[in-house]
Amino acid sequence: MFTGIIEAVGTIKAININAQGARIDIATNSLDMSDVKLGDSIATNGICLTVVAFQSAAEQGSFSADVSNETLKRTGFGHYQVGKAVNLEKAMLASTRFGGHMVSGHVDGVSEILSITNNGNSWEYWLSMPSELSHYIAEKGSVTVDGTSLTVNSLAAGKFRLTIVPHTVKETVFSEYKIGSKVNLEVDLIARYLERLLTKEVTTEPVSNISESMLQKAGFIK
Template structure:
């Protein structure tokens, strides 16, 4: 599990394409690798990757075809910068929100506007994901925990402060840029819970509308 608080900006050093996916090597730059072990998880632009080799300055990980198909990773190039975060420790401060490292889809930057000392980014998502984006709720963009400030159908607005731009790759975003998106995991569980309850209610003949009509809810 991660928090969406980026620890360092890394750089893609190598990409070895394979029929089953790819193996990538990431230069970790300022990321502290002293406590990293084989099998550890490091979120790379919001994607949970398993460390298969490492040294003081880099780590390697395998990327499946599923990841290449469902995330922006399929378009990444050598030299590209990425956000890095090691898996959260149970004793660490929880500074962002619950981030699983499982990307739900991609979003596109549709506008960037400087407002005072901050920047406003409007992003567009696939209509299948818009229901999970809530005003003042949390969303993860390339591994960064951010707050949704407003919504317009399948678009939403983020306000980025100077510190976040300086400590992540967000400063490089421009119109048309594609990012990895993970919705708040709580929304996913709530949806599944309601689906199961609806199924159970239908099977028993008791529905939410019937309970509401009868004054139980």
Template sequence: MFTGIVEAIGQVKAINLNANGARVVIAIGNLDLADVKLGDSIATNGICLTVVDFDGASYSADVSSETLTRTGFANYSTGTKVNLEKAMLPTTRFGGHMVSGHVDGIGKLLSIKQVGNSIEYWIELSDSLKQYVAEKGSITVDGVSLTVNSVEDNRFRLTIVPHTTEQTIISTYQVGQKVNLEVDLIARYIERLLFCQEQDSTAQISSGISKELLLRSGFIKG
């Protein structure tokens, strides 16, 4: 698990394709690997990767064909900058939200606009994901935990403050760029719970959670 608070900006050092996907080497920038061991997870632009080798300047990880297909890795090349975050510890300050590192889909940057000292981004996402994105809810963009400021059909708006721009790769974004998206984990579980309750009308044990209750409590919109 991760929090979506980026610890360093890294860079793709190498992508070596093989029959199973690819072996990638990521230059770590200022990321501290002193407490990292083989088998640990590092979120790389929001993608949970398992460390299979590392030294003082980089780490290597295997990327499956599935990951290459469903994430931005399909468009990455040597030199591509990436957000990095080590897996959270039980004692970690929870500054973002619960992030699994399992990318749900790809978004597309529609516009970038300076608003005061912040920058406003509109991002388009697929119809299959829009139901999970709520105004003032959380979403992960390239591994960064962000607040959704407004939603219009299959697009949403982010307002990024200077600190986030400086500490992540967001400063490199351009209109038309593709980004990794992970929707709020809780939204997915709520949907699954409601689906199972609707399918199993004979269940003897009920959680007491219903669509009507969620609507009244403001968790979802009608």
């Protein structure tokens, strides 16, 4: 689980394609890796990746992770190249300050930057809204863009608007975006589960082990 508050911007050092997907090496740059162990999770542009190796036993300035074919298909990872900057966030601790919102690291779809407009000391970004995700994205609700927790400021047909402050541009990969850039989207986790609870279909009658004879033996009925 993550919060969507980016801790550092890393760089993809290597991408090795294999039959199962890809093995990637990521330079973590300013990310504190002193408490990271093999098997830990690091959100990389919003994708939960498992650390499978370090550069060396003594040097943890980079890590390796395996990316499945499913991830390559459903996220922007399929188009990433060596040298690309990526947002990094270590998995949250129970004691972590919850500054963003609940982020699972499971990408729901890919969006495109449609426009970037300066507005005072901030920037207005319009992003495309995949039709299958539109009902999860609400005005003043939360959305994760390449791992960054952000607030949706307004909606229009097939798109939504974000207001990005200078700190976010400085501390994330937003400074790399251009019109046409593809970004990973994760919708609000609570909205996703609420939909499932409200629309689930019961396909079989619930089975109960309670019978009249059992209730009689337990003294509930005579």
